[in-house]
Amino acid sequence: MTADQRERAALPAESPLRIPAFRRFLLAHLVSATGSAMAPVALAFAVIGQGGGARSLGIVLTANTVPTLVLLLMGGVLADRMSRSRILFLGNLGAGAAQAAVALLVATGTATTFAISVCACLSGASAAFIAPAAQGIATRLVPMEQLQQANALVRVPGNAVKVIGPVIGGFVVSFTGPAWALGWDAVTFAVAALLLLGLRLAGSVPSGDGVVGDLRTGWAGFRSRSWLWSYTAAGTAVVAAWLAGYQLLGPLVADHSYSGARSWGLVQGAFAAGLLAGTVVCLLWKPQRLMLVCVVTSSGIMLPLAALGLELPLIWVLVTAVVAGIGLDVSIVSWSTIMQQQVSDGELGRLSAFNHVGERIAIPGAYLLVAVASAHWSSRQILLVCAAVILVASLANACVRDVYRIRRAG
Structure with a gap:
């Protein structure tokens, strides 16, 4: 048992906030979120600013996604073998370096689609190691009965910052350009990395089967859980449609049909407000059928895509963004x-x-497919197709029996 685990066991089961290591983990999320909240607006308009459209933005987002896909399984193996805090430290440093490079390119006027895509590759590679390691941090810091509360608390500061971050980011981009917002994101990644390194969480005992053996064992465990692979299969369509619509087409529709970076910043701020409200819901509501809740609430992200596709007034786009954020969180x-x-x-x-x-x-294919389809269809039509894909995939997942079987433990 590590020192953190002994400390955790000695505390009464009241709140994860009583645990110093958890508070450090929480602070790292808060610091990183202050930069990450502005980064999507800045990156989108950095690409648009150098003359790029749907195709250029699609290439950049694809370059960010492919390394993540290639390296994720290795990241999962390392997360089960090595210190997760050290993995998060290195991953955040890599992501910070990528954002610093993009900020420098934009500030000096040398940014091109190719150069931004190279930096996006580095950022995507870092994410491949961050995601699996981050998933297992809470289990090392808090008791099982506090896991939902801990997971919600981790999202509170980040979501709170995201409420005003995109709005500020939209105004920063409008008045000073995207370089400043991207540079701030790089600084916050570095600070978060130092905080996460201080957790000093030991790794698990290696299985002795090697990387390939560990992957085979992991695949067997994944395949044996129908609730896991069915949700993942539905997520293949849902996530691809959501990101292709929201990240790729959203800024373009905002630029053409609304007021550009300012209106898109408001949409992202509304979405973040929904995320924060969803976190509060999770602190107060502890449903028993967690899988069913996952399937139903995640489908709400189709709403802002449909609103943008129908070119509804901005106020209705903001309302649907809030509802989608609540469901997603x-x-x-x-x-x-x-x-x-x-x-x-x-x-x-x-x-x-x-x-x-x-x-x-499916995300790279979705980005490329949207980039190609944009030559024949309008962005509004493609957004409506994305919304329909999310709805159909969610309904199919709701038909799986295990969705109703998985209940809250403890």
Whole structure:
């Protein structure tokens, strides 16, 4: 048992905030979120500013996604073998270096689609190691009965910052350009990296089967859980349609049909307000059928895509963004709790990696497909197709029996 685990066991089961290591983890999320909240607006308009459209932005987003897909399984293996705090330290440093490079390119006027794509590759590679390691941090810091509360608390500061971050980011981009917002994001990644390194969490005992053997064992565990692979399969369509619509087409529609960076910043701020409200819901509501909650609430992200596709007034786009944010955050917190309660610590990294790969594997194809389709269809038409894909995939997932079987542990 590590020092953190002994400390955790000695405390009464009241709140994760009583645990110093958890508070450090929480602070790292807050610091990083102050930069990450502005980064999507800045990156989108950095590409648009150098003359790029849907095709250029699609290339950049694809370059960010492909390295994540390629390296995620290795990230899962390492998360089950090595110190997760050290992995998060190195991953945040890599992401910070990538954002610093983009900021420098934009500030000096030398940014091109190719150069931004190279930096996006580095950022995507870092994310491949961050995601599986982060999934298993809470299980090392808090008791099982506090996992949902811990998962919700981790999202509170980040979501709170995201409420005003995109709005500020939109105004910063409008008045000073995207370089300043991207540079700030790089600084916050570096500070968060130092905080996460201070957790000093030891790794699990290696299985002795090697990387290939660990992957085979992880795949067997993933395949044996129908609730896990069915949710992942539905997520393949849902995540691809959401990101292609929201990240790729959203800024372009805002630029053409609304007031550009300012209106898109408001949309992202409204979405973040929904995320924050969803976190509050998770602190107060502890449903028993967590899987069913995941499936139903995650489908709400179709609403802002439909609103943008129908070119509704901005106020209605903001309302749907709030509703989507509430549903998505409830889904994320519930899903993290399910994984942490239903999967052992020694295989959590690998099974999380398989889940992440499954949910992201269609994203590059979706970006490229939208880029090609934009030559023949309007952005509004493609957004409506994306909304329909999310609805159909969610309804199909709701028909799986295990969705109703998985309940809250403890």
